Amino acid sequence: MKNEQPWEAWSTETLQSFQTDFIAWYEQEKRNLPWRVNLDPYRIWISEIMLQQTRVDTVIDYYYRFMEWFPTIKALAEAPDDKLLKAWEGLGYYSRARNLKIAAQQIMTEFNGQMPQTIDEIRQLKGIGPYTAGAIGSIAFQLPEPAIDGNVMRVVSRLFEIDADIAKASSRKVFEAAMYKIIDRARPGDFNQAMMDLGSAICTPTSPKCEECPIQSYCLSYQHNTMNNYPVKTKKLKPKDVYYIGGIIENKAQEFLLEQRGTAGLLANMWLFPIEEVTKEQFELLQKNWEKENQQLMLDFNEEPLVAEETPDLFEEFEQVVWQKRSLGEVTHIFSHLKWHILVFYGRQTGVEQTAENQRWIKPADFANFVFPKPQQKMLDLLKKEQQKR
Structure with missing residues (x-):
């Protein structure tokens, strides 16, 4: 078919094989992280907000303290501002903490104290965009929704040799189309977390460890030795x-x-x-x-x-x-x-x-x-x- 995208060319058998291989790798290699001990949407939500612009190793201690101080959505909604910011001290981007409290208050007043369970409702919460909604929805509620961040765009751009500039908001729909095609609908949360782990440990921005990659046989940039050409990204303006x-x-x-x-x-x-x-x-x-x-x-x-x-x-x-x-x-x-x-x-x-x-x-x-x-x-x-x- 003319102008067919690479992911559209995958057969049902190829797709199933890819998902099986990828999930098997994740089960074997997944990182042991404190927010992965259960599927509590509150724990997942807090971790995803903390992980924005921040390394996993940095977040872990903050996460433990935050959950100790504010163990429930109700506790967060009622948190004194000074204590909330003290819990966040050093993480930076403090609007994230303020938005968490506002969103917790929304949950208490609009959703009877329970995390909403549809993507549209999750997106109504203050400070939650498409990525965080996808992460919460897929991991906590098994909704077949992609969680697309920089790691995922890097993996997918190499997997299919996508030339779309990841620095442009308009490119997101290209990656969404690819992810909706390949996401494992039976295990969307594990699939999204596998993407995160792969991008963090193997499909890194520079010097990707392609020989260790569980999906190398499906990856176009690996086959064509073009890994370093992806993702396409215009440089940020200097601060x-x-x-x-x-x-x-x-x-x-x-x-x-x-x-x-x-x-x-x-x-x-x-x-x-x-x-x-x-x-x-x-x-x-x-x-x-x-x-x-x-x-x-x-x-x-x-x-x-x-x-x-x-x-x-x-x-x-x-x-x-x-x-x-x-x-x-x-x-x-x-x-x-x-x-x-x-x-x-x-x-x-x-x-x-x-x-x-x-x-x-x-x-x-x-x-x-x-x-x-x-x-x-x-x-x-x-x-x-x-x-x-x-």
Whole structure:
């Protein structure tokens, strides 16, 4: 048939043989993961959200803690925001955690506290897209629905030599058509998880282990030695560089000043040392002009700051802070679309402590009670390294 897709050319016998071989491999090689111990849709849902943009090895400890703190959908729906974000601290993409709580509240009010069991209803939940709905539906409820993520698109693109650009949303329907054709309708959950495991362990982005692949005899790119041509993917735009100065300010009570971010936007409601955006030119000037010879923190409150005349002042709002003669160093952190550069300075509060509504003086022993994003953790690590030099 003209313009017939490769998966459409498979005979019934080929399809059945493929599914049998693939599921047999999965049963033998599947990863032992905590969310696979049963088919509880809540456990599956939480794991799939955590695994977005995050490695399996990283997720496991977070998953155990999350399930301990919020063992049921009801517990999640009623979770205090601070505790929820604390459970997520370090995983990044914090909107995922906030959306989980909203979705849990939806389940309690709209679905009588039970996870919905159709794809359309699952898709109504906040933060759940086609992939997560497919994963929950197929694994928990055995719905013959594909769960298509980057791993699956890579496997399928090589299996059938698909030229569709996986970076384009419009390409998804091509992979959906292929997956609906080849998915094992008797065991869709196992099939989708087999795809995930294959993409993670064997059909990797670079240097795929084709000799170990259980479906190599069905794979067009293996037969034609074109594995490295797939998947087709346009490069992501480089994250935009944004420059900040960060102030680690300590008072005579050995407390540190923290600021809570606003209720919307990046790192909403989280706590950081004060940061202030500067231009790239100001950032580079500060890097250049602050002394670096003095390797110890100066703990004398009478120590005078030493700043080159052309260097901009640090944090005009903190007038009674004496700054260390050099920066503690630079931390960087990449978000999906931004790359933060933070040049960190240590200062001592010498006068009256005037704080805004979103600021608090906190002892290090109490830091565990606050939700710190990665940039804050990295700034704190710089300070700890300096303190160890004393």
